[in-house]
Each structure stands twice: as C-alpha cells, then as structure tokens.
Amino acid sequence: MSPRRRDAEGTTSARAERRAELLAAAAQVFAERGYTATTVREVADAAGILGGSLYYHFDSKESMVEEILSTFLDDMWAGFDRILAAGLGARETLEALVAESFRCIDVYRPAVVIYQKESRYLAATWERFGYLAESWRRHQEMWLGLIERGIAEGEFRADLDPALIYRFIRDAVWVAASWYQPGEKLPAEEVGTQYLSIVLEGIQATT
Amino acid sequence: MSPRRRDAEGTTSARAERRAELLAAAAQVFAERGYTATTVREVADAAGILGGSLYYHFDSKESMVEEILSTFLDDMWAGFDRILAAGLGARETLEALVAESFRCIDVYRPAVVIYQKESRYLAATWERFGYLAESWRRHQEMWLGLIERGIAEGEFRADLDPALIYRFIRDAVWVAASWYQPGEKLPAEEVGTQYLSIVLEGIQATT
Amino acid sequence: MSPRRRDAEGTTSARAERRAELLAAAAQVFAERGYTATTVREVADAAGILGGSLYYHFDSKESMVEEILSTFLDDMWAGFDRILAAGLGARETLEALVAESFRCIDVYRPAVVIYQKESRYLAATWERFGYLAESWRRHQEMWLGLIERGIAEGEFRADLDPALIYRFIRDAVWVAASWYQPGEKLPAEEVGTQYLSIVLEGIQATT
Amino acid sequence: MSPRRRDAEGTTSARAERRAELLAAAAQVFAERGYTATTVREVADAAGILGGSLYYHFDSKESMVEEILSTFLDDMWAGFDRILAAGLGARETLEALVAESFRCIDVYRPAVVIYQKESRYLAATWERFGYLAESWRRHQEMWLGLIERGIAEGEFRADLDPALIYRFIRDAVWVAASWYQPGEKLPAEEVGTQYLSIVLEGIQATT
DNA sequence: AATGAATGAGGATTCATTCAT
DNA sequence: CATGAATGAATCCTCATTCAT
Secondary structure: OOHHHHHHHHHHHHHHHHHHHHHHHHHHHHHHHOOOOOOHHHHHHHHOOOHHHHHHHOOOHHHHHHHHHHHHHHHHHHHHHHHHOOOOOHHHHHHHHHHHHHHHHHHHHHHHHHHHHHHHHHHHHOHHHHHHHHHHHHHHHHHHHHHHHHHHOOOEOOOOOHHHHHHHHHHHHHOHHHHOOOOOOOOHHHHHHHHHHHHHHHHEOOO | OOHHHHHHHHHHHHHHHHHHHHHHHHHHHHHHHOOOOOOHHHHHHHHOOOHHHHHHHOOOHHHHHHHHHHHHHHHHHHHHHHHHOOOOOHHHHHHHHHHHHHHHHHHHHHHHHHHHHHHHHHHHHOHHHHHHHHHHHHHHHHHHHHHHHHHHOOOEOOOOOHHHHHHHHHHHHHOHHHHOOOOOOOOHHHHHHHHHHHHHHHHEOOO | OOHHHHHHHHHHHHHHHHHHHHHHHHHHHHHHHOOOOOOHHHHHHHHOOOHHHHHHHOOOHHHHHHHHHHHHHHHHHHHHHHHHOOOOOHHHHHHHHHHHHHHHHHHHHHHHHHHHHHHHHHHHHOHHHHHHHHHHHHHHHHHHHHHHHHHHOOOEOOOOOHHHHHHHHHHHHHOHHHHOOOOOOOOHHHHHHHHHHHHHHHHEOOO | OOHHHHHHHHHHHHHHHHHHHHHHHHHHHHHHHOOOOOOHHHHHHHHOOOHHHHHHHOOOHHHHHHHHHHHHHHHHHHHHHHHHOOOOOHHHHHHHHHHHHHHHHHHHHHHHHHHHHHHHHHHHHOHHHHHHHHHHHHHHHHHHHHHHHHHHOOOEOOOOOHHHHHHHHHHHHHHHHHHOOOOOOOOHHHHHHHHHHHHHHHHEOOO
16 A cells, blocks of 8 residues: 555556556447448547557557457356356256346447457458357357257247257347447346346247 | 340340349348448459449449348338238237248348448448438337237237337347358248247237 | 450550569669668659559569569579589689679669668568578578689689688679669679679689 | 766766667667668667657657767778878778778677668758768768779779779678678678788789 | 559558657 | 657558549
8 A cells, every 4th residue: 555556556557447448439439330440540539549549559450359359258258157057957047148148238238249240250351350250159059058958858949940049049139239228228137137038938838 | 126125125124134133242242241341342253343343333332232222121111011001910910020021031131131230330421321220210110119009909018118029029030131041941931930939929918 | 466366465464564664663762762761652653653553563562572572583593593503613603603693783783782781671570581581591602602612623712711702792793783873884794894803803812 | 076076977977878878779770670660669679768768868760870870980080081191002091991991890880781771861861961972972082082093003903993993892891791790700800801802902903 | 344454532550759757 | 767658640551433445
C-alpha cells in the first residue's frame, strides 16, 4: 500500500486496462458494422483516439479481433467444461449450458456476435484463426453428445434428427446476441429462462 | 415470329439468363465470404470472367446485391402475403409461414444468408437499401401480430413474452440458411417440418 | 505472319514488354535514391502512371526489386559460369571476368548498384532475398579460388593477402557502377580495359 | 575546484559522453541497415533506451546523422589538409592520403559507410546536407590534382585516364569500410599498406 | 460481350516526433 | 533523464470502377 507499490501496480494494470478499454470499443464497432466493413479509423474514433495510436497497443486490426475472440472463448469454454464435468443429467446439463450461454451473451455480447458472423470468414482467410473452426467443432460435439444422450435416456424426443436439434438450439440461443441490447426490457437471465422453457417443451419426450 | 423478332427475344432472354447466372455466382460468394469482404474480382472468378466484364452487365457491386436481395424478397413477401390473406387460424398460419420460409431457404439460400448477415450494414450505409429495414419491420409486425393472436385465441402459451417468441422463431428458422447446404441429408421441407414440430411443442398452450 | 498470329504474339510479349519498361523505370529510381527511400509513387511517376497501377503488374515493391535483381544475377552468373568452364589460365580468366563484369555494368547498371547497396539490407529483412547472400558467397568463392590459383601458379603476387586482393578487385570493379553514367566519356568496355590494366599491374608477380 | 564547478563540468562532460555513446550506437545501426531503413526505435533499442528518449539529446533523426557525419568529415579533412600542406612529392602524398583514409576507416568505420552510401540521398533531400556534395567535390579535386601532378612528374602512368584513376583509388579505398570489421584478421593499417602496394604497382610508371 | 490496362479514392500500417509525468 | 502514450503525415497496398480495343 506504499505509494511506490501502488505506482508499480498501477503502471502494470494501467496498460492492461487501456487495452481492455480499446478492445471493448473495437468489439462494439466490429459487432455493429462487421469486421471487414469497419475501418481502423472507426475503431479509433469510437475509442476517442487517432487511427495510428491503436498501433501502439496492438499489432494489427487482425490481432484486435483475435484478442476479443480468444478472451471470450477461453471464458466460455471454461464455463462449459465446468458444467460438463459436473456429472449432471442430460436435462440439467442442457439447462446449465443454456444459462451459461446467456451469461456469455450478457458479458461478451459484441464478441459473441463477431464469433457468429465472422468465424467462417476469419478461419478461411487466416491460419491464425483456425482455432475458431476448432471451437465450432467442439461446440457441435458437445451439443450432439448431450442430445443423443438425452434421447437415449428417454428425456428428449426420439422422432427428431439430433443434428437438427443441435443446430436449432445453437442458433436459437446464440443468435439472441444479435438482437439483445444492454437496455433490453428483459434481463439476459430471464431471456435465457424463457428460451430454455420453449426449447425444453419443444424437445422433451412426452410421457 | 419474324427472324428479327426471334432474335430480339433470343437476345433479351439470353441477356437475362446471363445476368441470372452471374447473380447466382455473386450470391454464392457474397453469402460465403460476406459482402464487404468479397471483391468484385472474386465474383468474376466464380463466374469465369474478368473483373471489368461484370460492368457490362451491372452498374456496380451494390446493384448486384440489390438485385439478389430484391428478387428474393419480392418472392418471399408474395408468398407471405398469400398466406396471410388466406384467413387461416393462428396455428395453421404459423405452419404455413414456416413452410414458406423453408421454401425460400431452399430456393434462395445465398440470398437469405445475405439478407440476414448484411441487412443492417447495407441499410445503415446506403439509402437505397432502406427497404431492407422496412422488410424486417414487416417481418416483426407479421410474426408479432400472429403470436399475439395465437395467445389471445388460447393456442399459444401466455407465459412467454411475445416479442421473445417472435425472435426465437425468426432466428431459429432463418439462421438455418446459414448451415443448410445443397447436399444436406434432410430435404429442406423435412427440416422445416421438424423445426415446426419443435416450435409448436415449445410454444403451444398445454391443455 | 498472319495478323492473328501476330496478335497472339503481340499480346503475349506486350505484357512482358510493359513489365520490362516498368522495371527499368523502377531500377533507375531505386538505384538513384535507394530502395527504402524510394516511394512507390516515385516509381510510378518515373513510369508515367499512377501509384496503384503498378500493382496490376507486380505484387509489391518487394517483388519489383526481386525481379530486377534476379534478372541481372541470372545473366551475370551464366556469363561467369561460361568463363569458369572455359579452362583458361588464371590471368586470362581474370581478364574475362572483369570484362564480363563491365558488360553487366553496361547492361544492368541500376541493378548492379542496387545489388551492391541493398543486398545486405534485403537479405537481412526478408527471407526471399536469401539468394543474395548466396550470390555474394559464390562471388567470394570464385574470386578467391582464382586468386589463390594465380598465386600458386606464380602469376599473381604472393606477398598479398588473397582475401584482400579479392575484395580489392571486387570493390574496385563493381563500385564503378555507382558512378558510371550512360553518357560517360569512356565506353564501359574501355573503362574495363583500363581498370584491368591497373589491377593486373598491381597484382601480378614481377619477373 | 568548488563543488559547484566540478558539478557543472561533470554534468557537461557526462552529457557529451552520453551523446557520443548514443551517436556511436546510431552510427552502427545506420551503417548496417541504411539510414532510411533504420527506425528511431532501432537506434534507441541499440542504445538501450526508448524511442522518445532520444529526443532529449537530439533534435531529430536527421541531426543525428548530421553530427555523425560532420564529426568524421571534420577530422578527415583536417588530416588531408595537413598532408596536402606538407609539400611532399606526388607519390609520398598519395601514400599519406591512403594511410590517412585507412586511419579514418579504423576510427570512424560506421560514419565512413554512411558517408558512402547515403551522401547522395541526403544531399538530394535536404539542403542542410549540401556540405556532403561539397566534400565529394573537394575529394575529387584533391585526388585529381594529385594524379595529374604525378603523371606530369612522370611518377604515374600516362596511359590511363586520370579521372578513372581517381575513381579507382577512391572506390577501392573507401569501400573497404563496408567490409572491414572490428575483429578483422589484418589491422586497418596493414590493409592500407597492402592496398597502397597494389595501387602503386598498378599506377606507377614503369621505368 | 469480354479483355486488360489504368485510375484514384480509401484503407491498414509505419514511424518520426511530441509531451505530460 | 527516461518513459510511454499519443499524434498525424506519409507509405504501401487494395479494389471498385472506367474505357479503349
């Protein structure tokens, strides 16, 4: 707590904080206009600095999205992995995954939008974004496994194609990020609950 | 039937056919890489000609998407309007609208993808694309009206937010265009049927 | 000789000719101001077109020097290899090599200047220019081998360091490209002859 | 001898020393990569400080080369002038000039390299470097006068073009700075002696 | 209809330089 | 003295578009 110590800490975290600020501005703009259609100047304007100044903090426009996406994905997968490791039933797992998804939408909304809209383009254009394709693959694996298990255990309807259910859920849930706004009437959690309710009614086996 | 007249007709339709071919190629590429990220050269490559040659057929890159989108939207709204005018019950109307949506996905897949991913950007950037925002507004109006009617008539669940149901359906259905591929295992119609089945189970009132 | 055939040939070579013209202009400017200090606009100005137009013909500023240098080096080494394979005596070989060097200076003057001034920078900065370092290595090998042979055969002075002689000759000869101008009083060949005369007097063994 | 005075002196010379250190680092890097291709950051890195910090010591990148070059040139011309004023014979003068040149290469190697490679560019780009062109002119005048005198006095060969001899010597001698390294096998003086020996044999009149 | 060369505005990036701390 | 964040002009390069052939 000595002044010296506060300075040192301050300096270290000041840099990280500034990066985070700038990335927040960038994510916002990328999500709104699309990564390619957004100019570096627009990002800089949103951050209140000049175009060239961004390059003091980041290597390139590319590395900005990089950091935006990987920060979000790391957190998301940590959350998903925790849930998957908890040994819950199929239905409880699905509930938890949907809730976690909405938490991510709440916290990382712009990143989620970018992840959805730009993944294919980014992965197809630069090798460094190969991990995005990998993330989608894990996504599919996770949901598909869960749904098949739910069907096998008699919890989910057996008359539907599992791959189709997977996509249905994935899309219905994730696309919500595209329209969900900070000032939305319903809190993200409530949206999640209602979505979950629809999905569960829609896919659970009738007894 | 004079040679001249046949020529004229032949020329006219040949020209129209060529346009259609080129637009199909363009739509394909725009859908895959995104409108902004796609260069005119890429479109031309996909069509087997050189970049400059496209300008014999079209005024600009802009007017290509224009035509791709308006062709699709005109057809889609004609279909929707026919259904809405048919005087069906809420549930039957919803069934017909979902079926019509999947017909559009089947016929205009790339256009649907573009409509979803690029509408916001296009409408925000050029006035001439204002009709896209208008189309989305009509979309919302249509679904919201239908859902509220269904709730009022006791066919749909009353415990859900109508605006939320609207988005849920819209997203779940339309985003299917993003993953639906020509060679898909299930035909579009079957996908539509299963989606509808999930949605109906999910939102209909329990008796 | 039919018009058609002439057209086809014409088209093919027209492209190559244009490239050559542009490269000549570029080499000129690069040699005069230095590669890094030369802007693409200056190259374009020298060629009478706009900056962007260069990119129709070349991938990058880098690939322009690339082509300038490799064209020159390929020709130079072909010449050197022919001479080295001819089985001449040390003194005759040296004479021929110097003559060939001055022929290159005459034909590729700007390229020679670039080769001298920028090789180190280019090779250190981009892997693709690694062959420049390789070329210098062959250069050294060639001259050093020749000089040692000349000393061993008693044709060249034994009281000098061979590596030093090599550098002396290399520099004296090649740097001439820096000052030799198209309108020079003496033709390149005559300069070569006089240089050779100085060098030979300077290094040959006194009998 | 008062503390104050000692401080003042100490500060002054400390500052001068620091400048010299920084300039040595700068010269090194400029010589290696070329003035234009070297960034201020690279200079700072080589000096172990940050880019901005250089501006506490120097006005600009320009003024760094300025100082590097003028320090060297002042010393060099002082040496040359002393020799020229000594009233030696043509041959002895030439010997002394070559020796002095190698002394400069030894002491100011990076500056010599910069002087050779960048003079034309600097003089053509900024008026303040006009003195570089002037220095080259004096160089030429000096050598040319000497050579013509040597020829007239029968010491040097009359069958060679004096301008050519001048360039030959100038280049052969000065370019040595480009390859001479601190750890070189032969000391600079010995290189000078051998070079001189070649040159003298090469140009002196045969009796 | 199509080609291919060129245009020129705009975009990402670099870098010398400034300045508050 | 040095730092580190920011500036802004300049640079390389891209790309929609034009146009003579």
